[in-house]
Amino acid sequence: MKFTPIIGLEVHVELQTKSKMFCSCDASHFHAIPNTHTCPVCLGLPGALPVPNRTACEYCVKLGLALGCTINTETFFERKNYFYPDLAKSYQITQLQKPFAINGKITIDDHEIRINRAHMEEDTGKSVHQTIDCLDSTLIDYNRSGVPLVEIVSEPDITSPEMAKNYLLKIQQIVRYIGISDADIEKGSMRCEPTVNLKVEDNGEVFYTPMAEIKNVASLTGVQTAIQFEIDRQTKVFEETREVKSHTNKTTRGWDADKNQTFLQREKEGSADYRYFPEPDIPPIIFTDQEVEKIRESLPELPEQKIKKYKEKYELSDYDANLIAGDKHFSDIFDSVINGKGETLPIQGYAKFLANIFNGAIRTYLNENALELDISKMYNNYFWNLYVAVSESKISSTVAKQVIVESYQTGKDPVEIAKEKGLIQVSDSGEIEKIAKEVISQNAKAVEDYRKNPASIGFLIGQLMKASKGSANPQLAKEILEKLLK
Amino acid sequence: MELNKLTLIDAIKGIKEKKFSSTELVSDCLDKIEKLEPILNAFVTIDKDNALNQSKNIDITKPLAGIPIAIKDNFCVKGIKVTASSNLLKDYTAQYTATVIQKLQDAGAIVIGKTNMDAWAHGSSTETSDFGPTKNPWNPLHLPGGSSGGSAAAVASDEVVTSIGSETAGSIRQPSAWCGTVGLKPSYGRVSRYGVIAMGSSMDCPGPITKTVDDAALLLSIISGHDPKDATSINQKPWEIPAPLKDLKGLKIGLPKAYFPDGIKFAVKEAVLNAAETLKKLGAEIIELDVLDPKYAIAVYTVLQRSEVSSNLARFTGIRYGHPRSTFGDEAIRRIMLGTYTLSSGYYDAYYLQAQKVRTLIIEDFEKQFKKVDAIIGPTSPTTALLLGATEGQSMFGELEDMLVEPSTLAGLPGISVHCGFGDGLPIGLQIITPQLREDLAVNIARLFESNTDYHLQHPNL
Numbered sequence: 039m040k041f042t043p044i045i046g047l048e049v050h051v052e053l054q055t056k057s058k059m060f061c062s063c064d065a066s067h068f069h070a071i072p073n074t075h076t077c078p079v080c081l082g083l084p085g086a087l088p089v090p091n092r093t094a095c096e097y098c099v100k101l102g103l104a105l106g107c108t109i110n111t112e113t114f115f116e117r118k119n120y121f122y123p124d125l126a127k128s129y130q131i132t133q134l135q136k137p138f139a140i141n142g143k144i145t146i147d148d149h150e151i152r153i154n155r156a157h158m159e160e161d162t163g164k165s166v167h168q169t170i171d172c173l174d175s176t177l178i179d180y181n182r183s184g185v186p187l188v189e190i191v192s193e194p195d196i197t198s199p200e201m202a203k204n205y206l207l208k209i210q211q212i213v214r215y216i217g218i219s220d221a222d223i224e225k226g227s228m229r230c231e232p233t234v235n236l237k238v239e240d241n242g243e244v245f246y247t248p249m250a251e252i253k254n255v256a257s258l259t260g261v262q263t264a265i266q267f268e269i270d271r272q273t274k275v276f277e278e279t280r281e282v283k284s285h286t287n288k289t290t291r292g293w294d295a296d297k298n299q300t301f302l303q304r305e306k307e308g309s310a311d312y313r314y315f316p317e318p319d320i321p322p323i324i325f326t327d328q329e330v331e332k333i334r335e336s337l338p339e340l341p342e343q344k345i346k347k348y349k350e351k352y353e354l355s356d357y358d359a360n361l362i363a364g365d366k367h368f369s370d371i372f373d374s375v376i377n378g379k380g381e382t383l384p385i386q387g388y389a390k391f392l393a394n395i396f397n398g399a400i401r402t403y404l405n406e407n408a409l410e411l412d413i414s415k416m417y418n419n420y421f422w423n424l425y426v427a428v429s430e431s432k433i434s435s436t437v438a439k440q441v442i443v444e445s446y447q448t449g450k451d452p453v454e455i456a457k458e459k460g461l462i463q464v465s466d467s468g469e470i471e472k473i474a475k476e477v478i479s480q481n482a483k484a485v486e487d488y489r490k491n492p493a494s495i496g497f498l499i500g501q502l503m504k505a506s507k508g509s510a511n512p513q514l515a516k517e518i519l520e521k522l523l524k
Numbered sequence: 525m526e527l528n529k530l531t532l533i534d535a536i537k538g539i540k541e542k543k544f545s546s547t548e549l550v551s552d553c554l555d556k557i558e559k560l561e562p563i564l565n566a567f568v569t570i571d572k573d574n575a576l577n578q579s580k581n582i583d584i585t586k587p588l589a590g591i592p593i594a595i596k597d598n599f600c601v602k603g604i605k606v607t608a609s610s611n612l613l614k615d616y617t618a619q620y621t622a623t624v625i626q627k628l629q630d631a632g633a634i635v636i637g638k639t640n641m642d643a644w645a646h647g648s649s650t651e652t653s654d655f656g657p658t659k660n661p662w663n664p665l666h667l668p669g670g671s672s673g674g675s676a677a678a679v680a681s682d683e684v685v686t687s688i689g690s691e692t693a694g695s696i697r698q699p700s701a702w703c704g705t706v707g708l709k710p711s712y713g714r715v716s717r718y719g720v721i722a723m724g725s726s727m728d729c730p731g732p733i734t735k736t737v738d739d740a741a742l743l744l745s746i747i748s749g750h751d752p753k754d755a756t757s758i759n760q761k762p763w764e765i766p767a768p769l770k771d772l773k774g775l776k777i778g779l780p781k782a783y784f785p786d787g788i789k790f791a792v793k794e795a796v797l798n799a800a801e802t803l804k805k806l807g808a809e810i811i812e813l814d815v816l817d818p819k820y821a822i823a824v825y826t827v828l829q830r831s832e833v834s835s836n837l838a839r840f841t842g843i844r845y846g847h848p849r850s851t852f853g854d855e856a857i858r859r860i861m862l863g864t865y866t867l868s869s870g871y872y873d874a875y876y877l878q879a880q881k882v883r884t885l886i887i888e889d890f891e892k893q894f895k896k897v898d899a900i901i902g903p904t905s906p907t908t909a910l911l912l913g914a915t916e917g918q919s920m921f922g923e924l925e926d927m928l929v930e931p932s933t934l935a936g937l938p939g940i941s942v943h944c945g946f947g948d949g950l951p952i953g954l955q956i957i958t959p960q961l962r963e964d965l966a967v968n969i970a971r972l973f974e975s976n977t978d979y980h981l982q983h984p985n986l
Contacts (some may be wrong), residue, residue, distance in 0.1 A: 047785070067583045078620045078719075082839050084613070085600045085622060085719040091757045119835050128838030313867035315876055318726035318832055 039277070040239040043269050044246070045202050045232055046194035046368055049209055050187050052227040053097045053163060054219050059160040059186040060088030060131065066223055072166075080184035087319050090115070094186035095138065095323055097218040097467030098158045099136050101188055101332050102139020104212050104340055111134050111325045115158075115317040120310075124163035132159035132189075134314045142191075144212075145342075152193040161185040188218075194233070199265040205256055214237045215366050223257055223387050230261055234268040235283060237277055246283040247272045252300055255293045264293045269299055326375050327376035344369050352376070352389035361397050365410045372396060378418035391425050399439035400446060415446050423453045429461075430513050436463045463511040467518060470502070472508050474518045476502045488523060495519060528888065530642025532591065532686040532739035539582075539590050546579040546634070549685070553592050553636060556682045560986060566658050566678040567736030568597045569605050570637040578634045587746065593628060594678045594687040595639035598645055599730070600719040601625050604635065607659070608652040608721045609674075610643040612840055612851040616884055621756065622719020623948045624747045626728045631746045636684060636816060644736040644837065645690065645723040647671055647729030647856045648698050649915045654853055657912060661984040662950050666680040666909040669699030671923070675733045676703035680951075681986055686743065686766075689733045693825050694725040694905075694926030695939035696731045696908065698865075701904035701953020704943040706970070707733050708740040709929075710831040711857065711961050712744030712936035713736045713758035715744070716751030722836040724829035726756075727933050736968045736980055737942065741765045758961070766964035768971055773807035776897040777969070780815040783902030783928050785964075791947025796903045799944040799954045799973065803901070806972050811897055816889040820882055821930040826920075827866050827879040834863025887935045894959045899969055902928055929955065944978040951979070974976040 048267040058065045061079035078086035102109055113136040117129040137157030144151045161182040165176050180398040196202050209227060221228040232252050238245040250272070255264050268291070275281065286336050291300040325333075339347075341363045348359035363369050375392060376385065376508060405409060424442060433441070433456050441461070447451035464470055478485055480500060487494045495516065502515045525550045530538065538544050554572055561567060575592055582590040595601065598608045600618035601786055607613040624634065642652040650673025651657040658673045660666040661681035672689030678701035679687050689696045689710045700707025708731050715730045722728060732743035742765065749762035779800055784793055792915040800810050842848040852860070866875035892898060905925055915921040932939050936958055944954035954973070958966040974980050 083600075084606070084608075084616075084721040084839070085598075085618075087718050087722075087754050087756075089753060117835055119838060119840070122839065123841070123843055126839065128841060129835055142572055229858075290789075311869045313832060313835070313869075313872075315835070315867055316873070318724075398798075463592075463934065 040272050041267070041269070041276075042237040043197055043234060044237055045195045045196035045198075045265060047192045047196065047202060047205060048230040048231040048233070049190040049206065051101075051190065051209075051213055051219050051221055052225075053079075053186040053188060055091055055093050055094050057091060057096065057184055058092050058184040059094055059158075060184055063184065064185065065185050067185060068227075070181050072177070072179035072181060074182040080126065081180055088131055088317070090320055090323065091186060095158060095325075097186070098138045098156060098188050099325060099486060100216055100337065101190070101213065101218060102156045102494040103140065103330075103334050104216050104337055105156060105190070107139035107142035107143035107146065107153060107156060108126050108514060109139055109325065109330050111330060112136075112139055112322060112329065115320045115321045116314045119313040119451070122162065123176065124180075124183070125213075126163060126180060126183050130159060130162065131155035131317055131320070144205060145207050146201060146208060149195075149197075151201075152203055154191045156188055156190045159187050159189060161187045161197060172444075199262040199269070201318075202232060202265055203262045206209055206258060208341075211364065211366075215338055215340055226256070230255055232261060232265050234265055234270075234272070236269065236272050236276065242381065245276070245280070247276050247344075248281060248283045248289065251288070251290045251298070251301065253290060253292050255296065260293060262297055263298060264300060267298065269420055271300065282524040305411050314331045341369075341402055345375075348389070350421065350457075351385070353386045354389060354393050358393040358397055361401075362393060364378050365411070367413055368396060369414045371411070371413050375416070375418050375421050378515055379422055385453050387429075388425055391428065394435075395421070395424075395438070395442055399442050403443045403446065415449065415515075420451050423451060425455070427453050433464050434463055446474070460507050460509055462509055464506055465510045465511045465514055467514060470506070470515055470518050471508065471522070473505050474515065474522055478522060525552060526682070526919060528556045529683055529733075530687060531735045532742060533736065535591055535685045536588065540584060546582050546923050549590065550575050550579040550592045550634065550636065550708075553684050554749055557637070557678075560661075563664050563986070564587050564659050564677050564681060565656050566639055566674040566681070566682070566683060567594070568607055568609055568640050568655055568674070568880065571635060574632050574956045575636045578592060583632055585743075586627065589632035592634045592636035592638050593633045594675055594688045595625060596635055596641055596675050596687070598641060598721040599625055599638075599688065600721070601635050604638065606638065606721065607655075608642045608644050609655055610853065611858070611872045612847045613845060614654070617961045619979060620621040620719065622642070623751045625717035625719065626690070627747050627749075630734035633969070639672070639678055639687065639702070641674055641709075642671035642855070643853050645671040645832070645857050646916065647693060648694055648921065649910075649974075650674060650677075650699070651912065651915045652853060652855045653663065653740070658907045659912070660663050660950070662704065662909070665909055666950060667914060669702035669905070669909060670696040671699075672707075672733060673703075673891075676705050676707070678703045679703070679733055680984060681733060682983065684970040686739055687710040687733045687903055688730060688743070688747070690728060690730045691726045691774060691933070692722055692729070692829060692928040696733055697904050697929050697939060697955055698926055699892055700941040701955075702909040702951065704951030704984075705733050705735065706737050706943070706974075706980070707731070707935075707941045707953075708744055708963070708967070709781055709898065709939050710744060710748060710763070711758070711847045711938045713756050714760070714763065714963070715959070716754040716757050718753040718984075720752055725833045725836060726828065726832060727825075737940070737967060737974050739890045740940070741967045741971075744929055751921065758962070763963060766968055768841065770838055771807040772803060772969065772972060774806045775802055775899070775969070776811055776892060777808045777857060778811050778897035778900040778925055780813040780902055782815050782817050783910070785818070785906060785927070788903065788906040789908060790899060791945070792903045792906060792908065792952050795945025795947070796901070796951040796954055800901060802973060802976055803969065808969075811898065812873055812874055814894055815898065816931065818927045818931050819902045821886060821934055822920075822924070822957040823928050824879045824886065825930045825934060826862075827875045828883065830859050831876050831944050832863070833859045834867065835859075855919075866907075883934050886931055890932070890935045890937060890959075899956070899965055900957040902955055902957075904929065908947045908950035908952055920925070931986055932957045935961060938966055940966045942974055943971045944973070944977070945979060
């Protein structure tokens with residue numbers, strides 16, 4: 039038997055608009071005091087009415103464009119009716135028939151994952167389960183109720199847990215690039231519900247296992263492990279029962295991150311009837327072609343485009359290009375540093391130098407100290423000065439890595455730091471010759487060794503470097519010593 | 525002094541000219557309310573102390589300075605109970621104020637109390653109120669109509685000088701017809717729905733129920749206008765009261781044959797045809813019209829409204845608001861069940877979607893008619909006020925009573941009902957329907973009709 043996973047992802051992204059989707063309440067809710075960002079609308083009080091947030095709709099269109107979707111310029115909201123204690127109105131305002139964006143795609147390692155839709159909806163409140171006065175209680179925090187949410191639904195084109203993770207990372211990257219959300223999975227501003235089943239090929243016959251939707255996955259690694267668990271579970275169940283997918287046996291399974299396993303939450307998912315109908319409180323939403331074009335023009339250069347540029351124009355390696363483009367902050371400052379020097383010089387050398395500094399010294403420093411990149415500490419001219427110094431052999435690449443970190447910490451010019459610390463390489467051959475002569479006269483034994491074994495010159499170079507306090511250009515030092523000892 | 529008997533316009537004048545004080549007016553209304561409530565049951569809540577307190581401190585420069593006003597109990601007024609005449613909300617105090625009420629209060633009006641209605645506005649009798657029926661002031665053995673029956677009865681009986689109701693299909697006009705008041709239902713979106721407990725959201729519309737056409741026009745000019753809190757409110761400035769017409773010369777008024785269905789009460793038919801004669805004498809050309817049979821409107825309205833109701837009432841989960849869903853009355857339960865059914869997968873296309881298509885046909889039919897005529901008239905209701913108990917076992921009661929106003933409701937059109945006669949001592953209403961946003965024309969025709977008849981000057985003997 040051959041098992042191939044079929045995975046589709048529903049991704050919810052909370053938009054970082056100032057106000058909520060249908061009222062003027064503050065949309066930020068992380069760590070806010072419960073029920074302080076609420077009003078009659080998001081509490082669902084009788085008589086209150088929703089007024090759509092145009093900026094949120096624009097963000098949804100923007101995301102749709104970034105995902106290569108077709109935009110529905112005339113669309114409307116619908117009510118999805120269901121009961122849940124934290125759903126204030128007992129219906130969610132969402133989109134079913136005509137999402138803002140349809141038919142997009144994302145490419146991961148040459149594998150195309152089609153995007154079915156990206157639609158606009160509102161978040162629900164949050165149920166908080168607590169024991170109060172020895173009673174198991176559920177408290178409801180409506181701060182999150184009505185926060186704008188975009189749901190991105192993929193086609194079931196994902197074939198492995200790792201691909202699912204990469205797909206999520208890609209969505210996260212794009213969302214952050216276009217600046218509509220921090221898409222932080224741990225904070226809940228990006229949430230993911232994978233649906234998994236298996237294609238089974240057995241003796242020329244093809245079967246499909248029952249579909250399972252996995253809920254409560256709250257981390258990137260969780261997504262990967264949960265999907266893998268589900269693949270293994272379904273493989274085992276199929277081998278035992280040979281049960282195949284039907285319209286009524288889709289299940290919802292929760293992810294238990296402590297036990298690393300999924301568990302059954304709801305059966306017969308296929309029979310849920312949400313009684314969708316057009317939201318009578320909100321007139322159709324219309325974007326003119328010009329408005330869509332304006333949003334398209336406002337899109338920044340996206341990661342794909344950046345990687346292409348880094349590789350083709352700057353001749354960076356695949357590794358460097360991906361690493362820099364992977365983080366919007368890094369790539370923005372990288373572009374800004376490069377652009378600061380215009381297009382005049384052979385840019386590839388500078389780009390390579392910057393990539394080494396960015397992906398090496400700075401990234402290592404940030405990672406070791408668990409810091410976020412602070413772009414205000416990055417000065418375009420410092421990088422250029424350092425590059426010039428290294429190209430002219432005034433500063434060694436080792437020293438460059440050291441001083442750039444110090445520059446990042448202190449805000450001082452890295453070349454000045456090198457000067458102050460006497461780390462400028464001496465490439466004046468007269469000066470080095472003077473030191474070399476001293477070293478030769480003081481190390482008769484080593485000179486003797488050299489004459490027997492030329493490979494032992496390293497010791498003398500070391501002595502010379504020491505005497506120059508590390509400032510001598512090591513290559514030049516070697517050449518001069520060899521000349522003097524001939 | 526019985527200041528409560530004054531019209532809104534005269535009451536404003538009296539206070540501005542200091543002929544009497546707001547407190548005297550409020551007191552007279554409260555006296556009358558106290559006297560008549562045991563009979564009428566027009567009010568769910570009477571805010572006596574607040575009303576008296578507010579009347580002592582008024583800003584005379586405001587257009588409605590010191591005027592007490594009765595409000596249908598589906599409008600939220602912060603700090604006052606809002607029950608929609610339902611047991612489920614009998615202990616619920618509004619947490620904010622509806623836009624319409626805010627505008628009235630900003631204009632100086634005082635909320636004197638909240639009026640009875642069919643529970644959740646489900647009905648045309650006020651008999652389905654969970655707090656008992658309101659009685660018709662002209663004959664307390666009869667119904668006042670509904671759902672704004674409390675507001676109409678309170679105005680007709682002079683318990684108050686004026687009131688606000690709301691209409692989804694007929695709930696302003698039909699009780700006005702049965703109680704002999706003026707009911708002005710504005711174009712959908714002309715007046716904000718924010719803070720009105722939703723019934724059929726795509727049709728709900730607040731409006732005045734008053735003693736005269738001028739009173740209604742004045743209130744509409746105050747409560748109308750774009751509201752950023754209601755996405756369906758029309759982006760228009762507040763409606764302006766039109767200059768009166770001298771006569772109706774050059775106006776074509778349509779009289780649809782279909783608005784005189786089989787079973788229409790003879791006195792109603794006679795009064796409306798007489799009214800047409802009056803309009804003709806005023807210069808209008810009366811043209812008989814072939815319109816879409818109103819029976820289609822009943823079907824469409826029933827499906828759409830029940831669908832919206834089932835969703836709108838879902839928020840009363842039993843977790844909040846203090847009472848379980850079993851507290852819903854029979855009519856609400858029937859509507860929730862029917863609406864849930866019509867929205868269910870497999871039935872949606874056959875009912876909801878089909879109803880929306882027919883709704884479009886109804887709108888197109890009105891557009892067609894308004895190419896031939898400037899306004900359409902007809903009876904507001906095919907009968908005069910029915911006896912108490914008439915709704916029992918009649919789950920389609922409201923729809924039949926409202927069949928003559930439902931087509932224009934579905935098209936979102938404005939309409940006004942004015943008192944045009946009596947049948948067995950009970951009032952008869954004439955409705956005037958005009959194109960979208962042409963309240964000015966409806967008001968002007970009604971105003972001329974009123975000033976050439978004296979029905980509005982008659983009061984019930986209570």
